[in-house]
Amino acid sequence: MQAARRTKSIIAVILIVIISAVILYYRLYNKDEIVGYLETTGDVEATEVEVASKISGRIVWLCCAVGDVVQSGGEAVRLDSAxxxxxxxxxxxxxxxxxxxxxxxxxxxxxxxxxxxxxxxxxxxxxxxxxxxxxxxxxxxxxxxxxxxxxxxxxxxxxxxxxxxxxxxxxxxxxxxxxxxxxxxxxxxxxxxxxxxxxxxxxxxxxxxxxxxxxxxxxxxxxxxDTVINAPADGVIVYKSYESGETVPPGASIYTINDLSNMWVRVDIEETVIDKVRLGAPVQVFINNRFDRPYDGRIIEIGELAGFATQRDVTRGRQDIKTFRVKAGLLKPDGAFKPGMSATVRIDTSVT
Incomplete structure (x- = not known):
C-alpha cells in the first residue's frame, strides 16, 4: 500500500517536472503559442533629461539628493553669482x-x-x-x-x-x-x-x-x-554628478532626471514573430512576477533594423536569431515601475 502511494507520489513529481519543462520550453521557444498573444521579457526605461549648466561656475546650492522628486521649472542648482x-x-x-x-x-x-x-x-x-x-x-x-x-x-x-x-x-x-x-x-x-x-x-x-x-x-x-538652473521636466533625480562647492564647466550635466510619467518596457522581439506586432497594439505588463496584477500599455515603437541575437540566445546555440527592438508604453505607471526593472510583456497580436 505504501509502495503504491510512493509510486503515485513519484509519478506526480515527474508529471510536475514534465509540465514545468513544457511550460519553460513554451515560454522560451514558443512565445506566440498562446492564441492572439506574444509574451516576452524586457527592461523598464523612462524619458531621461539632463540638468546642465550653460556657463562655468562654482556650485553654491543643490536642491536634491538622488531619489528626490523635482518639478518642471523649479530651482535645481545655483551657481556663484558675485x-x-x-x-x-x-x-x-x-x-x-x-x-x-x-x-x-x-x-x-x-x-x-x-x-x-x-x-x-x-x-x-x-x-x-x-x-x-x-x-x-x-x-x-x-x-x-x-x-x-x-x-x-x-x-x-x-x-x-x-x-x-x-x-x-x-x-x-x-x-x-x-x-x-x-x-x-x-x-x-x-x-x-x-x-x-x-x-x-x-x-x-x-x-x-x-x-x-x-x-x-x-x-x-x-x-x-544662467546662475540659476531650473529643472527641465517633472521627474525623479536618478544621478548627481557634482557636489556643492565644485566648479562645473559649460554643458556639463549636474543632475539626471527620469520622467516617471513617461515610461516604457523595451523588449527584443525575434524576427520570426515581429510581423505579428503592430504599432498601437494593446499590451499587458507584469512586474515582480505578479501575473495577477497587469498594467495596461500600448506598442509605441517598433525598430526598423534587426539586431544580433542576445547573449542568452547565443549560449543556447541560436546565433542566427535576430531581434527587433520594441517599446511597450505604459499608460498608467502609478509609481510601481522603476527604470532598470525587469518586466514581462504580453502583446496582443490579434490587432491587424
Missing part, C-alpha cells in the same frame, strides 16, 4: 556713461547748428554792408575827382577839398572793415559746418558705444540668469 553681478553693475555704468556721451555730442551738434545759422546771418549782413559801402564809395570817388578839378581851378577851398578826400578815405576804410567782417563770417560758416559734421559723427560714435554697452549689459543679465 562676479557676474559685478560685471552687470559695470555694464550698467558703461551704459550710463555712453548715454552721457550721446547727450554731450548732441549739445555740441546743437551749438554748431546755432553757430552756423548765426554765421550765415553775419555773412549776409557783411555782404550787404560791403555792397552799400561800395555804392557810396563810387559816389565819394566821383566827388573827390570833381573836387580835385575844382580845387585846381581855384573854385573851392582847400577845406572843401580835404572834406571830399576824408569822405572818400572813410568809405574805403569802411569797405575794408566790411570785407574783413564778411571774410570772417564766411570762415565761421565753414567752421561751424565742419563742426556739425564732427558733432554728427560724435553722436553716431556715442550711439554705437551705447549699443555696445547695452549688448554687454544684456549679455551680463543672461549670464547672471
Amino acid at each position: 562676479e557676474l553681478e559685478a560685471r552687470l553693475a559695470g555694464a550698467r555704468a558703461s551704459v550710463a556713461s555712453a548715454n552721457e556721451a550721446v547727450a554731450e555730442a548732441r549739445v555740441l551738434h546743437e551749438n554748431a547748428v546755432a553757430g552756423l545759422d548765426a554765421s550765415k546771418g553775419q555773412a549776409l549782413a557783411a555782404a550787404s554792408e560791403v555792397r552799400r559801402v561800395q555804392a557810396l564809395l563810387i559816389d565819394a570817388k566821383a566827388n573827390l575827382e570833381r573836387a580835385d578839378g575844382l580845387f585846381s581851378g581855384g573854385f573851392i577851398t582847400k577845406k572843401d577839398m580835404d572834406f571830399a578826400k576824408a569822405q572818400h578815405d572813410a568809405l574805403q576804410a569802411q569797405l575794408a572793415t566790411g570785407a574783413a567782417q564778411k571774410r570772417t563770417a564766411d570762415a565761421n560758416v565753414k567752421i561751424f559746418a565742419l563742426g556739425i559734421k564732427a558733432a554728427a559723427a560724435g553722436i553716431s560714435t556715442a550711439l554705437s558705444r551705447v549699443n555696445e554697452a547695452l549688448a554687454a549689459e544684456a549679455a551680463s543679465k543672461v549670464a547672471l540668469s
Whole structure:
C-alpha cells in the first residue's frame, strides 16, 4: 500500500517536472503559442533629461539628493553669482556713461547748428554792408575827382577839398572793415559746418558705444540668469554628478532626471514573430512576477533594423536569431515601475 502511494507520489513529481519543462520550453521557444498573444521579457526605461549648466561656475546650492522628486521649472542648482553681478553693475555704468556721451555730442551738434545759422546771418549782413559801402564809395570817388578839378581851378577851398578826400578815405576804410567782417563770417560758416559734421559723427560714435554697452549689459543679465538652473521636466533625480562647492564647466550635466510619467518596457522581439506586432497594439505588463496584477500599455515603437541575437540566445546555440527592438508604453505607471526593472510583456497580436 505504501509502495503504491510512493509510486503515485513519484509519478506526480515527474508529471510536475514534465509540465514545468513544457511550460519553460513554451515560454522560451514558443512565445506566440498562446492564441492572439506574444509574451516576452524586457527592461523598464523612462524619458531621461539632463540638468546642465550653460556657463562655468562654482556650485553654491543643490536642491536634491538622488531619489528626490523635482518639478518642471523649479530651482535645481545655483551657481556663484558675485562676479557676474559685478560685471552687470559695470555694464550698467558703461551704459550710463555712453548715454552721457550721446547727450554731450548732441549739445555740441546743437551749438554748431546755432553757430552756423548765426554765421550765415553775419555773412549776409557783411555782404550787404560791403555792397552799400561800395555804392557810396563810387559816389565819394566821383566827388573827390570833381573836387580835385575844382580845387585846381581855384573854385573851392582847400577845406572843401580835404572834406571830399576824408569822405572818400572813410568809405574805403569802411569797405575794408566790411570785407574783413564778411571774410570772417564766411570762415565761421565753414567752421561751424565742419563742426556739425564732427558733432554728427560724435553722436553716431556715442550711439554705437551705447549699443555696445547695452549688448554687454544684456549679455551680463543672461549670464547672471544662467546662475540659476531650473529643472527641465517633472521627474525623479536618478544621478548627481557634482557636489556643492565644485566648479562645473559649460554643458556639463549636474543632475539626471527620469520622467516617471513617461515610461516604457523595451523588449527584443525575434524576427520570426515581429510581423505579428503592430504599432498601437494593446499590451499587458507584469512586474515582480505578479501575473495577477497587469498594467495596461500600448506598442509605441517598433525598430526598423534587426539586431544580433542576445547573449542568452547565443549560449543556447541560436546565433542566427535576430531581434527587433520594441517599446511597450505604459499608460498608467502609478509609481510601481522603476527604470532598470525587469518586466514581462504580453502583446496582443490579434490587432491587424
